[in-house]
Amino acid sequence: MALAYHRIIVKIGSNVLTQADGFPDLTRISHLVAQIADLKKQGKEIIVVSSGAVASGRSLVQVSEKADAVTSRQVLAAVGQVKLLATYAELLARQDLLCAQVLVTKEDFRDRQHYLNMQNCFRALLQNNIIPIVNENDVISVTELMFTDNDELAGLVATMLDADALLILSNVDGIFNGNPQDPASELIPEIAPTTTSFSSFVSTQRSQFGRGGMITKCHMAHKVAQLGISVHIANGKTENVLPRLLRREVVNTHFLPNKTASSKKKWIAHSDLAAKGAVLINAGAKTALLTPHQATSLLPVGVLAIMGTFQKGDIIRILDEAGKPLGLGLAEYGSDKALERLGQQQQKPLVHYDYLFLTAELG
Numbered sequence: 001m002a003l004a005y006h007r008i009i010v011k012i013g014s015n016v017l018t019q020a021d022g023f024p025d026l027t028r029i030s031h032l033v034a035q036i037a038d039l040k041k042q043g044k045e046i047i048v049v050s051s052g053a054v055a056s057g058r059s060l061v062q063v064s065e066k067a068d069a070v071t072s073r074q075v076l077a078a079v080g081q082v083k084l085l086a087t088y089a090e091l092l093a094r095q096d097l098l099c100a101q102v103l104v105t106k107e108d109f110r111d112r113q114h115y116l117n118m119q120n121c122f123r124a125l126l127q128n129n130i131i132p133i134v135n136e137n138d139v140i141s142v143t144e145l146m147f148t149d150n151d152e153l154a155g156l157v158a159t160m161l162d163a164d165a166l167l168i169l170s171n172v173d174g175i176f177n178g179n180p181q182d183p184a185s186e187l188i189p190e191i192a193p194t195t196t197s198f199s200s201f202v203s204t205q206r207s208q209f210g211r212g213g214m215i216t217k218c219h220m221a222h223k224v225a226q227l228g229i230s231v232h233i234a235n236g237k238t239e240n241v242l243p244r245l246l247r248r249e250v251v252n253t254h255f256l257p258n259k260t261a262s263s264k265k266k267w268i269a270h271s272d273l274a275a276k277g278a279v280l281i282n283a284g285a286k287t288a289l290l291t292p293h294q295a296t297s298l299l300p301v302g303v304l305a306i307m308g309t310f311q312k313g314d315i316i317r318i319l320d321e322a323g324k325p326l327g328l329g330l331a332e333y334g335s336d337k338a339l340e341r342l343g344q345q346q347q348k349p350l351v352h353y354d355y356l357f358l359t360a361e362l363g
């Protein structure tokens with residue numbers, strides 16, 4: 001039976017869109033656009049997260065050798081993004097389809113208002129049958145402000161839009177249980193939500209034009225699958241990969257989804273960098289929070305210490321007595337009030353269960 005996904009995020013990696021010489025592979029882009037059009041005709045909603053701005057820029061401009069690496073990348077991306085989107089727009093127009101450009105930064109996912117603005121725009125684009133084509137705003141996202149890679153961005157978009165599936169197109173058929181170049185390595189068809197360690201078989205090696213590498217891809221895929229979204233890693237160079245993937249006709253690695261979490265929890269799950277402060281909780285509170293199938297809020301009685309200052313509505317880190325991170329939550333009140341109520345019984349929860357995202361397990 002075919003995979004019945006309706007809302008699909010398609011992430012097209014740098015190396016899928018780039019030839020060996022670093023220039024964009026126009027034939028590949030046009031094949032992928034034809035496949036996207038095919039899925040659209042089947043009534044699916046498609047959101048594309050596409051790399052390739054820097055590669056497109058390379059085909060247009062030679063940045064002065066005096067420019068540093070950051071400046072050079074900014075210039076290439078600024079010039080190349082126009083060309084990249086023009087290429088998509090032209091190829092999609094031939095199929096009577098309209099696309100839109102959405103450029104985002106990591107900051108936009110940290111700020112609740114920006115997050116809601118983005119979400120609103122994406123929803124409106126989809127309602128109008130327009131294909132959003134998303135990329136990082138490489139002009140302003142430099143060094144520490146950058147996403148690890150576009151996989152991270154695609155994961156955030158998938159979560160924000162409550163997608164049914166995230167299809168990551170790379171230059172490998174999926175995840176292998178060893179070096180993909182080694183003929184003895186085998187492809188892993190499915191990864192259960194309980195699998196958390198990938199370092200035993202996934203190396204930190206990256207493809208020629210990729211940024212994050214397979215290990216970061218695995219961690220992101222796992223996190224997204226944890227939130228109830230199917231993630232597939234497949235080879236973007238395989239003929240007609242997208243429709244065939246949905247018909248289960250091509251090899252790939254499928255991260256099986258966990259039961260879905262609420263959209264608020266999904267936003268919190270991706271807000272680690274936005275955390276304003278932290279709370280240290282005692283062993284009893286830790287057990288209560290981490291006990292499966294039990295909806296427990298974090299009460300001040302279980303809080304041992306408040307670290308940093310935060311306001312009502314800020315994201316805070318939750319740590320155990322030893323300082324081990326347990327998860328994140330949205331503070332129901334600020335650090336001043338939290339300090340006053342520290343260790344006290346019968347106080348309002350500091351973090352309500354609906355706004356709590358835990359990453360640790362008991363034990």
Ligand SMILES: Nc1ncnc2c1ncn2[C@@H]1O[C@H](COP(=O)(O)OP(=O)(O)O)[C@@H](O)[C@H]1O
Nearest residue numbers: 013014170175176201202203206207210213214
């Ligand atoms: N166990 C593994 N299975 C598959 N690929 C792996 C594995 N370990 C490392 N890799 C490398 O990960 C690369 C893909 O990741 P990446 O460079 O981030 O690609 P992209 O640009 O598509 O995001 C592959 O080209 C491969 O060399």
Ligand SMILES: N[C@@H](CCC(=O)OP(=O)(O)O)C(=O)O
Nearest residue numbers: 013014052053054150210211
């Ligand atoms: N935003 C950049 C690409 C970022 C990047 O390399 O991501 P990835 O394809 O996931 O390795 C660009 O458009 O050139």
